[in-house]
Amino acid sequence: MKVFECPNCKSPVFFENTVCQYCNTSIGYNHYLDVFDIPNNNQDNFHKLCSNFDLGVCNWLVDNNKNTEFCLACSLNRTVPNQSNTDHFDKWTKLEIAKHRLIYQLLKLKLPIKSKLVDEEGVAFDFLSENNDENKLTGHANGVVTIILSEADSVHREQLRTQMNEAYRTLLGHFRHEIGHYYWELLFDDSNIESYRNIFGDEREDYGEALKNHYNNGAPSHWNQNFISKYASSHSWEDWAETWSHYLHLMDTLETAHCFGITFNPNTEYVKKLVTNTCPNPYKTENFKDIFDASIALTCAVNSLNRSMGLPDIYPFMVPNKVLQKLTFIHNLLKKQNIK
Numbered sequence: 082m083k084v085f086e087c088p089n090c091k092s093p094v095f096f097e098n099t100v101c102q103y104c105n106t107s108i109g110y111n112h113y114l115d116v117f118d119i120p121n122n123n124q125d126n127f128h129k130l131c132s133n134f135d136l137g138v139c140n141w142l143v144d145n146n147k148n149t150e151f152c153l154a155c156s157l158n159r160t161v162p163n164q165s166n167t168d169h170f171d172k173w174t175k176l177e178i179a180k181h182r183l184i185y186q187l188l189k190l191k192l193p194i195k196s197k198l199v200d201e202e203g204v205a206f207d208f209l210s211e212n213n214d215e216n217k218l219t220g221h222a223n224g225v226v227t228i229i230l231s232e233a234d235s236v237h238r239e240q241l242r243t244q245m246n247e248a249y250r251t252l253l254g255h256f257r258h259e260i261g262h263y264y265w266e267l268l269f270d271d272s273n274i275e276s277y278r279n280i281f282g283d284e285r286e287d288y289g290e291a292l293k294n295h296y297n298n299g300a301p302s303h304w305n306q307n308f309i310s311k312y313a314s315s316h317s318w319e320d321w322a323e324t325w326s327h328y329l330h331l332m333d334t335l336e337t338a339h340c341f342g343i344t345f346n347p348n349t350e351y352v353k354k355l356v357t358n359t360c361p362n363p364y365k366t367e368n369f370k371d372i373f374d375a376s377i378a379l380t381c382a383v384n385s386l387n388r389s390m391g392l393p394d395i396y397p398f399m400v401p402n403k404v405l406q407k408l409t410f411i412h413n414l415l416k417k418q419n420i421k
């Protein structure tokens with residue numbers, strides 16, 4: 082994630098800001114130009130705030146020439162909780178922060194973003210309560226990403242993480258995983274599915290049986306030599322979605338480090354061998370190995386910083402060679418793919 086600047090006084094502003102903390106100017110995110118702008122400021126380039134701004138769940142701008150009240154990120158919502166239920170509404174607010182960060186990154190990756198509400202091929206989000214919508218689970222089906230609101234309860238989420246023996250469980254992680262299922266459908270057809278199967282296995286294996294087997298018997302004993310997580314070993318589609326979400330984690334953290342100009346100059350020979358000196362802009366880097374090497378250095382440093390504060394690692398994973406190959410496959414696919 083980039084660090085932005087105030088259009089009025091050039092002070093730093095962060096992605097969720099609605100007002101510059103230094104000069105008090107109202108600001109919103111202009112995704113067309115990837116900058117912060119002053120709403121309703123300029124007659125020639127007139128941008129209004131998204132309708133969800135008034136609800137406190139969005140700070141994005143909408144081109145006034147477009148006949149829509151919602152910004153790109155909010156136009157993808159199909160079901161959102163009613164404001165009158167404050168508990169549901171608070172949870173949705175947290176989910177929107179993660180969702181907007183997801184959409185920011187999809188734009189950086191130049192992936193097509195269309196709302197299913199206007200285009201059958203598009204994507205839509207349903208934010209549902211497990212009480213009102215029984216039998217619904219967080220997941221993806223036919224371009225609809227469902228997120229269960231209780232995931233936004235951090236205590237509940239941590240309980241699930243422990244129960245399911247996961248190293249990592251976050252709202253942003255859920256969005257990155259589920260959108261991976263959606264893009265799988267757009268990215269593969271008869272012309273390239275064999276290259277996919279060569280690396281991620283055969284997705285025609287019975288999905289329901291595979292998940293049942295995973296929940297009954299757990300992951301195979303050497304799962305960590307081939308997969309980024311235990312869950313990734315359950316079925317080819319889950320391997321794809323898990324690896325895809327890791328690709329997004331690495332790209333976003335590296336962009337953030339790049340924007341802060343983070344460089345490395347460690348004081349021991351051993352660590353020196355591990356690292357490259359600088360963090361490149363990952364969205365402008367051809368070779369995934371350069372991204373990966375910088376990510377290793379970055380996560381090694383930041384995990385150590387977290388430990389200094391008594392916090393868990395921000396990236397609690399080991400990436401085996403097989404997973405590096407899968408990540409490289411995704412990087413090369415997105416580079417050459419020109420999907421509409």
Ligand SMILES: [Zn+2]
Nearest residue numbers: 087090101104
């Ligand atoms: Zn300012």
Ligand SMILES: [Zn+2]
Nearest residue numbers: 131139152155
């Ligand atoms: Zn919006």
Ligand SMILES: [Zn+2]
Nearest residue numbers: 258262319322
């Ligand atoms: Zn999945």
